[in-house]
Amino acid sequence: MPTSRTTAKTASTTRKPTRKSNTAEQMSNSKFHELFMEELKDIYWAEKALVKALPKMQKAATSEELKTAxxxxxxxxxxxxxRLEDIFDMMGKRAVGKKCEAMEGLIAEAQQGVEDTEEDTMVRDACIIIAAQKVEHxxxxxxxxxxxxxxxxxHxxxxxxxxxxxxEEKHADSLLTEIAESTVNEEAAAE
Ligand SMILES: [Fe+2]
Ligand SMILES: [Fe+2]
Structure with a gap:
């Protein structure tokens, strides 16, 4: 009968999208998970690169305030x-980094800035602060x-x-802004 067929069809079409959307949701969750893991590997590589690069920046800095920061x-x-290693652990994965081109570039620019500025100058410090704030951002x-x-x-x-x-990154960024302001003020007072 037309009426019952229509009813059956309506019922089946209302059920199907529900099943479909559950599957779609699972697929999109696994895609989000993949994306999350990829981003985690990127920042893990970046943080480890910073552990190697920061001592050089500290050594190159002029003021004690910047060296300490x-x-x-x-x-x-x-x-x-x-902390990132703990997160890999929570995800049941081994901690592995994936080269972060952006951080590699930022670190290279920071090193270039140090090379292009004279030792024991506030200009060098300003250069390090600018590079460090780009990293923080x-x-x-x-x-x-x-x-x-x-x-x-x-999760x-x-x-x-x-x-x-x-x-902590936000706090480091604000601290760099404070140091930048005092560096510029000291330099202006000295002139
Ligand atoms: Fe960090
Ligand atoms: Fe940082």
Missing amino acids: VGDHLEQTKTHVS YEISAYGSLRTLANVMG SDAADLLEQTLE
Whole structure:
């Protein structure tokens, strides 16, 4: 009968999208998971590269204030590496890095800036601060995105660790702004 057939058809078409959307959701969750793991490998490589690069920046800096700030952030960076290793562990994966072209470029520019400026000058410090803030901004965006992805996937433990690092990166960035302002002020007063 036309009426019952229509009813049956309607029922089947209303059920099908539900099943489809569950499958689609699972697929998109696994795609988000892949994306999350790729981004995690990127920032893991970047943080490890910074552990190697920061001592050179610390040595090249002029003011004690900047040397201390870079040194303190080096210690925090080591913690960032171990937090990432904890997250790999939570995901049941071995911690592996994947070369981050952006961080490699930022570090190369920082080293170039040091080479192009004279030792024991505030200009060199300004150059290091600019490079370091570019690095912080990269990290802030990477950790913000990773934290959001972790939350979306329901990995709240990973999201908490990412949030802690994110806050430390933001704090390091603000501190660099303060040092930049005092560096410029001191230089202006000396002239
Ligand atoms: Fe970091
Ligand atoms: Fe950082």
